[in-house]
Amino acid sequence: MRHHTWRSLAWISPSVLLIIAVITLPALRMVWTSLQLTDETGVSHGFAGLANYERLLAEPALVNVLSNTVVWVLLVVGVSIVVALGLAQLLNKRFFGRRLVRWALIVPWATSLVMTSTVWRYMLEGGNGIVNRFLMDLGVISAPIGWYQDPRYAFWSVVAVGIVVTIPFTTYVLLAGLQAIDQQVYEAGKLDGAGPWKTYRYITLPLLRPALVIATILVTIYVFNSFPVIWVITGSNPGNFSDITLTWAYKIAFQQQLNTGEGAALSVFNVLILIVVVLLYLRAVNGDRERKSWLGRTWTALTERLGERWSRSAGPAPVKVSGRVRRKVWPRVRPVALPLVGLVVAAFFLAPYAVMFLSSFKDGAELYAVPATYLPQHWEWSNWANVWDVLPLTMLLRNSLIIAAASTALVLVIAVPAAYYTARNRFTGRTGFLNLVLITQVLAPVALVVGIYQEVIYVDGVNQYWAIVVVNAAFNLAFVTWIMNGQFAGVDVAIEEAAMMEGLGPMRRMLRIMLPVVRPGLVTALVFTFIQVWNEFVISLTVFNDPTHDRVTLPVGIQQLVGLNQTNYQYLFVASLIATVPVVVLFITIERHLVGGLTAGSVK
Amino acid sequence: MEVRRRAQLFSLLSVCTVLTATSCAAGGPSASGTTLDQTSCDKITSGTAAGASPNRPGGGGQSLNVQQASLETGLPRTTTSSKTISFVGGAYTGTTEAYWKDLAGKFEAANPGYKVNIRIIDWNNIDQQVSTMIQTKQYPDILNQNKFSGWAANGLLQPVDSLVTPTVGNDFIPSFKKNSYYQGSQYGLPLIASTRALFYNKDIFAKVGIDKPPATWAELVASAKKIKEAGYTGYGLPLGGEENQGEWSLWMWSNGGDWKSNDQWSVNSERNVQSLNFLSCLANVYKVTQANPGQTNRTDGVFRPFANGQTGMIMGASFAPSLFKQWNSTVNYGIAPIPVNNGTEPFTLGVQDYLVSFKNPGNTEAVSKFLNFFYQTDNYVRFLTSQGFLPTTQTASTALKDDPDFAPYLDLLPIAKFYPSTDPAFPKAQGTLEAQLGTALTPGTDTKSVLDQIQTAATQGNGG
Known part of the structure; x- marks a missing residue:
């Protein structure tokens, strides 16, 4: 089905226009800023050539920040994926309480990163930190450690938090992949006498690869741009012990060097690296289908070696034992062991939110008690009532609801046809379009905010609902297009052919035949967008912030509790929980669809 | 250049012979592991x-050239005047936004036709927000910040002494007012102050x-x-x-x-x-x-x-x-x-924060009205007591001098030293x-x- 370019334009031009307007133009503005001489107050003084880049390269902290960034991405992505592989395996087995464990994993995913990071910072405090209390009660440490303060631990603390907050999303993507594997394949494997390792190595892993590829790309981008984790936890620490390029760009632009030109230069640099990494990765993975690429070869070599070592060290005798254990002991232990492991996993991932919940009942003094208390000594129920006086919560909830719902609707209307068309047709510029979409995903809003603000002013959209809705839609376009493209491509063309015979046009085929088939994917895209918009902070702060006319979103409103001299943690936690509950409930109601939906076919 | 550097090195060396390791180990060019x-x-x-x-303090102080800016700088402009102005401020506490919204409401009731749009930003994000506004030339009519000289140096601010009535302008405590000038013109209105002292636990x-x-x-x-x-x-x-x-x-x-x-x-x-x-x-x-x-x-x-x-x-x-x-x-x-x-x-x-006003065509009258309204003693004192800061005006100091939370610190104001915040x-x-x-x-x-x-x-x- 090859069509003329003009025809494809009708399907994809809304997406392209949205991307150009909201992302490409501000990105060009960022490049332009990086070539300007901007003084400490933000006033521009003309063209600077490459001076900002030269300054950046001369920064003494550059090497340290770059190595931090590499370690951060490799470690967080790597460990999250390894742990998520195990967790997905566990959640794919049937056991008592499995649903509960799955729900527990949803909470960290659905909660805004700013709020999760805030509670982690609170937990990692030195004297009054609950992590220290817990470790001291266990006898692991004898004196409190300043986890995020001590330069020796600060970076590793944020890496650990980064891993914990990245695992749930990764697990869900891999779980979706696991569930897509046909059970009959395993039966066949069993008949051939494959042990658990061999089954995993030669059946599960190869079949899981498409999901693994998607997970790796999405998680890499997510981790590269997860500004809040580092910013909230160690952002006010002197020095660059735990900075990555993104937090450092912010410091250069607005805190230390006060040089927006140099900050923009670093952002440009950042985006270029990310684009190169993602495109190289995609190419390596895609090329692997026809000819073995370096990545494919490394992958095979690595697993081969692991497999060898496994069988060598295990030897024949232990295999026999483990075989007996598997046949005799395991069936009896399993009904207890799996729920127990599940319980531990659920408790681990819910713990920060339990701390948030319990702390929301503490009074100001107890929040800083040394050592920290597990349960509130005096339950301050009034915190939950007072927060409605401290913050105009009803207004904030209403605004966030309107904006999240409208943005989600808009992005689906624009992205779904484009995803359908690109999945079903080969046309000039198709690859270009898909790459454009992918690249928009790697641009962090925080780097583009000046350009976006300028444009919103130009179209007279400051503090207008439609403007923030359009901007949010643009930033979620990539994810929706990608997921839906995979979904449509995964559906057999034969389904459509009958409808085509009856003379249904492509638009009707998409609406009547295809959409019902890909409903799980649609639900996933819908929920994911909703949550992203619900939690979005930087853009709303800049283009939609007018308390006089009751136009403020929830995350921006909650941030008001961070005062000049103190943070009202109890109210912050109450408000965060109130903001999180609707999202978690929404997530849980569609959880079953979600797992199916993330099986986004493969990378086409 | 070379000679000067050598001279510096010399003086450093001679200092080192007098002193012990303390300061010269750190000062010497080759000393790394102090x-x-x-x-x-x-x-x-x-x-x-x-x-x-080498540098005793004392005499140094503020070398700023303080002079009463002449009133003609504030002559009414011929451009059409705007009755709607924007106010951007930092969230000192969780109640800051509520205060300003309430004040704007009262101001609008007392001055029909005028409007003040309030925007309060937490201190973690205000520098980024203000910088974004400046870069995109969206200057707030009134801004509450802890600095002003950089914008003044770029010619973005209007002198404020002509915006407030002489009663308000002459009411500021002299040391604070003195610290609000850039190159002879007053660009900042002192908003709040705080002072420091040693606190010790008596028990x-x-x-x-x-x-x-x-x-x-x-x-x-x-x-x-x-x-x-x-x-x-x-x-x-x-x-x-x-x-x-x-x-x-x-x-x-x-x-x-x-x-x-x-x-x-x-x-x-x-x-x-x-x-x-x-x-x-x-x-x-x-x-x-x-x-x-x-x-x-x-x-x-x-x-x-x-x-x-x-x-x-x-x-x-x-x-x-x-x-x-x-x-x-x-x-x-x-x-x-x-x-x-x-x-x-x-x-x-002594730390002070300011209110400054950016030059936006036609905003002078409305800005002036709102600033005078804010500095009315009862409005101003209400701001100070709700946010917990010291006054920068004499009237408010008198009004608060019996308040036990404020009294001990008001006495310290005369010996207050300031950051060189008037330097861009x-x-x-x-x-x-x-x-x-x-x-x-x-x-x-x-x-x-x-x-x-x-x-x-x-x-x-x-x-x-």
Whole structure:
């Protein structure tokens, strides 16, 4: 089905226009800023050539920040994926309480990163930190450690938090992949006498690869741009012990060097690296289908070696034992062991939110008690009532609801046809379009905010609902297009052919035949967008912030509790929980669809 | 150039022969791993190092040319005037936004047809937000910030003395008003003030047998050691990014150093290196501070433990008592002057924030009306009491002089010293200091190189 370019334009031009307007133009503005001489107050003084880049390269902290960034991405992505592989395996087995464990994993995913990071910072405090209390009660440490303060631990603390907050999303993507594997394949494997390792190595892993590829790309981008984790936890620490390029760009632009030109230069640099990494990765993975690429070869070599070592060290005798254990002991232990492991996993991932919940009942003094208390000594129920006086919560909830719902609707209307068309047709510029979409995903809003603000002013959209809705839609376009493209491509063309015979046009085929088939994917895209918009902070702060006319979103409103001299943690936690509950409930109601939906076919 | 550098090196060398390792190890170009030990630390407070003081404070002060800007700068413009203005401010507390919205409502009721759009931003994000507005030329009509000179230097601000009535303009406490000028014109209206003093825990002092608060660095070390032995934090030292420019200024000034000397930046002066070494001594040699002072923020890391009775001494602030009250703290504490070294005169740090007005065509009349409305004594006092800050006007000082939360600090205002915030280079120096000073307390760090970075930031613009 090859069509003329003009025809494809009708399907994809809304997406392209949205991307150009909201992302490409501000990105060009960022490049332009990086070539300007901007003084400490933000006033521009003309063209600077490459001076900002030269300054950046001369920064003494550059090497340290770059190595931090590499370690951060490799470690967080790597460990999250390894742990998520195990967790997905566990959640794919049937056991008592499995649903509960799955729900527990949803909470960290659905909660805004700013709020999760805030509670982690609170937990990692030195004297009054609950992590220290817990470790001291266990006898692991004898004196409190300043986890995020001590330069020796600060970076590793944020890496650990980064891993914990990245695992749930990764697990869900891999779980979706696991569930897509046909059970009959395993039966066949069993008949051939494959042990658990061999089954995993030669059946599960190869079949899981498409999901693994998607997970790796999405998680890499997510981790590269997860500004809040580092910013909230160690952002006010002197020095660059735990900075990555993104937090450092912010410091250069607005805190230390006060040089927006140099900050923009670093952002440009950042985006270029990310684009190169993602495109190289995609190419390596895609090329692997026809000819073995370096990545494919490394992958095979690595697993081969692991497999060898496994069988060598295990030897024949232990295999026999483990075989007996598997046949005799395991069936009896399993009904207890799996729920127990599940319980531990659920408790681990819910713990920060339990701390948030319990702390929301503490009074100001107890929040800083040394050592920290597990349960509130005096339950301050009034915190939950007072927060409605401290913050105009009803207004904030209403605004966030309107904006999240409208943005989600808009992005689906624009992205779904484009995803359908690109999945079903080969046309000039198709690859270009898909790459454009992918690249928009790697641009962090925080780097583009000046350009976006300028444009919103130009179209007279400051503090207008439609403007923030359009901007949010643009930033979620990539994810929706990608997921839906995979979904449509995964559906057999034969389904459509009958409808085509009856003379249904492509638009009707998409609406009547295809959409019902890909409903799980649609639900996933819908929920994911909703949550992203619900939690979005930087853009709303800049283009939609007018308390006089009751136009403020929830995350921006909650941030008001961070005062000049103190943070009202109890109210912050109450408000965060109130903001999180609707999202978690929404997530849980569609959880079953979600797992199916993330099986986004493969990378086409 | 070469000659000058050699001369500097010479003077440095001769200083080194006089002094012990304390300041010259850090000052020497080849010294990297500075090690402070008991002897070198004790030397700082013993007065023997005082001889090498190149820059005594005192006379320096504000060399600013204060003059009453003439009224004709504020002549009404011919452009059409706008009755709607925007106000952008920082969230001092959780109630700041509520105050301004309420005030705007009252203003609009009293002045039909006028409108004030309020936008309050938390302090973590305000610099980024304001910078974005400036870059996109969306100047707020009124802005509440802690600096102004950079915008004034770029010609973005309108002089404010003509915007407020003489009653309001002449009501400001002279020292605050003086600190609101840039090149002869007043661009900032003093909004709030705070001062600092030594807070000490009376119960801990009684328990370990210290009868009076320390007046010198040597006494402070002695007291802190005793307190530490009793199991408390001797001195709570916050050099984390939140407010370390305040803590640093206090130590710098109390040792006789300063940000600038003879109108030139002198952040990395020998005296200042010595002050920073002393802080390193407190943390790493005497070990009388809390853990990780280089990464500790003031409010959560020092005020809270003090309010909970875990700390002997801190540099407190005039707004701290209202925080202690909110936290239901029962700490029994006294207030004393800042301990000094090298025989420095008593002083306090005065911090003030400003209201400034950007030049937007036709905004003068509405801005003027709103500012005069805000500085009406009852409106202004309500702002101060709700946010917990000291007044910058004489009328409000009189109104608050019987308030026990304000009285002790109002008396300190006459000896207040200020940041050199009227210098356009100060924000960058401050930003670098906030971001780097704490790293100097990691044992073995070359303290001078940290101060060098701040000096460089102050003396080099973005143009390079």
